[in-house]
């Protein structure tokens with residue numbers, strides 16, 4: 001009898017030691033979600049994906065938006081989705097935590113303007129929303145990006161160019177969606193690691209690195225898929241719905 005009990009306890013002990021690292025993973029819960037806008041909760045034609053919106057409204061954890069787009073775009077999207085106004089905009093340059101509070105803006109436009117003037121000597125460039133964009137420069141995607149990147153490397157600007165598939169951004173190397181998420185998380189009394197990040201392109205990579213878990217939608221570019229912990233089978237807004245359902249089914253939120 002006692003040998004059976006002993007045997008059982010050995011098995012339990014062994015299972016316990018085998019399972020403990022895994023059970024730690026399975027019991028891990030994230031406190032919030034940060035989701036990219038364009039290419040992630042939109043349809044292929046860039047309309048807001050209503051299935052993704054409906055799913056976001058049903059979630060039990062706070063959802064914040066992170067975009068390369070301008071702050072008024074992000075806050076309006078947040079309002080219309082039914083969220084609280086916590087957003088990272090301009091690829092981390094602009095952050096707001098609530099509608100009734102002013103945003104914080106990085107002092108990073110000047111360096112971007114210098115790089116823009118330099119690149120304008122070589123390309124015909126068109127700025128997007130320059131009146132509203134306060135911390136970086138977004139350009140229409142109608143010039144040779146690789147050539148522009150190599151030209152920029154010959155100079156000493158602390159800027160880089162990211163392609164979101166909707167615009168090319170000239171942004172400070174200090175600023176990205178990861179730094180923006182850290183700032184926003186602090187304003188919310190959380191840490192960036194408490195967040196799951198969902199996104200579709202290279203401007204989301206730093207946000208994936210800062211967050212606790214990263215999910216790329218199937219239409220994502222190679223860089224974001226490489227940085228992801230999980231890649232959905234579906235694309236665009238349908239992929240975002242799949243990502244939220246995956247998190248729920250695994251007990252991660």
Ligand SMILES: O=C(O)COP(=O)(O)O
Nearest residue numbers: 037038067068069164167
């Ligand atoms: O404004 C863009 O370039 C795209 O923004 P996104 O980060 O929401 O995909």
Ligand SMILES: [Mg+2]
Nearest residue numbers: 036038039200
């Ligand atoms: Mg995107």
